[in-house]
Amino acid sequence: MKIQKEQISDYNKKGLENHNDNFDFLSNKLSGNGHNVSDIVSKLAEFQVAIPSWALGAGGTRFGRFSFYGEPSTLEQKIDDVGILHSLTQTAGAVSLHIPWDIPTDYAAIKEQADALNIKFDAVNSNTFQDQKDAAETYKYGSLSNVSKAVREQAIQHNLDVIKIGDKLGSKALTVWLADGSSFPGQNNFQTAFQNTQDSLIDIYKGLPDDWKMLVEYKPYEPNFYSTVIQDWGASLMLANGCGDKAYTLVDLGHHLPNSNIEQIVSILQLKGKLGGFHFNDSKYGDDDLTVGSIKPYALFLIFNELVYGMENNPQNPDLAWMIDASHNIKDPLEDLIQSLEAIQEAYAKALLIDQKALKAAQLDNDVVKCQEILQGAYRTDVRPLLEKARLNKGGVLSPINAYRSLDVRASLIKERGKNTVATGL
Numbered sequence: 001m002k003i004q005k006e007q008i009s010d011y012n013k014k015g016l017e018n019h020n021d022n023f024d025f026l027s028n029k030l031s032g033n034g035h036n037v038s039d040i041v042s043k044l045a046e047f048q049v050a051i052p053s054w055a056l057g058a059g060g061t062r063f064g065r066f067s068f069y070g071e072p073s074t075l076e077q078k079i080d081d082v083g084i085l086h087s088l089t090q091t092a093g094a095v096s097l098h099i100p101w102d103i104p105t106d107y108a109a110i111k112e113q114a115d116a117l118n119i120k121f122d123a124v125n126s127n128t129f130q131d132q133k134d135a136a137e138t139y140k141y142g143s144l145s146n147v148s149k150a151v152r153e154q155a156i157q158h159n160l161d162v163i164k165i166g167d168k169l170g171s172k173a174l175t176v177w178l179a180d181g182s183s184f185p186g187q188n189n190f191q192t193a194f195q196n197t198q199d200s201l202i203d204i205y206k207g208l209p210d211d212w213k214m215l216v217e218y219k220p221y222e223p224n225f226y227s228t229v230i231q232d233w234g235a236s237l238m239l240a241n242g243c244g245d246k247a248y249t250l251v252d253l254g255h256h257l258p259n260s261n262i263e264q265i266v267s268i269l270q271l272k273g274k275l276g277g278f279h280f281n282d283s284k285y286g287d288d289d290l291t292v293g294s295i296k297p298y299a300l301f302l303i304f305n306e307l308v309y310g311m312e313n314n315p316q317n318p319d320l321a322w323m324i325d326a327s328h329n330i331k332d333p334l335e336d337l338i339q340s341l342e343a344i345q346e347a348y349a350k351a352l353l354i355d356q357k358a359l360k361a362a363q364l365d366n367d368v369v370k371c372q373e374i375l376q377g378a379y380r381t382d383v384r385p386l387l388e389k390a391r392l393n394k395g396g397v398l399s400p401i402n403a404y405r406s407l408d409v410r411a412s413l414i415k416e417r418g419k420n421t422v423a424t425g426l
């Protein structure tokens with residue numbers, strides 16, 4: 001199913017007057033305070049976040065999986081779903097594939113389909129956390145860090161294959177997330193595991209095309225519960241530095257121990273020019289992968305404050321690969337993603353409202369109260385009319401969730417694909 005331009009303009013007609021009133025009101029207020037509103041709106045319109053192919057089906061837990069029906073079961077259908085998200089929100093102009101779940105059969109056709117929907121292929125993800133059918137070696141005790149050379153070689157080769165697949169689609173980055181680690185003290189020699197991982201990553205790095213990046217994701221626990229080989233940003237940064245200039249750290253919001261100051265991590269990595277990728281989600285306890293902004297929207301805003309600062313002040317840091325890494329099994333996956341996209345845009349818009357000059361001045365005066373007032377003044381602004389404007393300007397809808405529901409998208413997908421759909425993935 002595809003959403004037609006006329007459906008979008010028909011839908012927007014109903015809310016247009018209301019939007020114009022709200023936008024004019026906010027825009028006057030912000031301009032009066034010295035903000036360049038059209039600049040903010042165009043920054044919002046430019047900001048694109050990749051949708052991971054595996055979030056399009058309802059997620060499961062180890063206790064079960066509940067379908068939402070009409071889920072995509074082929075790569076073509078997954079791209080179609082991203083197309084739906086993008087035509088409504090105009091923010092989801094990229095997809096992040098997972099190999100081997102998403103190996104294209106016809107590359108030209110997939111590229112053509114994505115092109116027509118204005119969707120780019122962002123970072124490709126390798127998978128050495130599951131055993132593949134007919135594979136000679138098992139990843140039960142690790143992949144790139146394994147004590148067995150044969151296992152490491154299989155995992156290295158898989159990553160090289162993923163690069164080749166991504167290259168044919170126009171991807172420019174490989175994301176490596178490892179489940180490697182240990183579940184019991186004494187199981188692993190930390191130094192051997194780390195060194196093996198470094199050596200394996202260097203072998204993969206050698207196969208990276210010149211204009212590619214390698215993104216090294218860290219995570220403190222799960223599925224291993226005593227240690228992970230790449231447990232934090234420090235380990236990731238060491239490994240990236242050990243590989244070279246094209247290797248970077250990837251921050252996933254859910255991959256921190258409770259109360260970690262993620263905004264500070266993000267900030268320092270940008271200073272060092274080493275923040276390459278970002279996975280958005282939210283959590284209460286661990287790697288909960290809940291909808292972005294559903295639990296700690298203020299923390300998300302503070303992170304965006306640092307990201308905006310970095311984008312404006314750290315030319316040494318490259319453009320980031322943004323991706324949503326969230327899914328849950330009690331929401332329609334597309335509605336979940338729409339909510340996440342909205343939360344990301346909202347946090348970004350609020351961060352763009354922070355008066356950086358005034359903040360710097362207050363910091364130099366050690367005016368702690370003023371600093372907080374500046375941040376919270378931006379945070380308390382209802383920026384939704386700016387998001388609406390950015391979407392409208394690009395041909396999207398005023399309210400993506402409402403439009404998704406009033407256009408009966410899920411019902412059409414079920415009609416098209418049936419009820420017994422099983423999405424590949426986690």
Ligand code: AOS
Pocket residue numbers: 054098125177217219252279287325426
């Ligand atoms: C795992 O916890 C990580 O967040 C990964 O980024 C990702 O979710 C996994 O690679 C699934 O493909």
Ligand code: ZN
Pocket residue numbers: 177217252279325
């Ligand atoms: Zn992730």
Ligand code: ZN
Pocket residue numbers: 252254255287325
């Ligand atoms: Zn995760």
Ligand code: ZN
Pocket residue numbers: 252254255281287288289325326
């Ligand atoms: Zn997560």
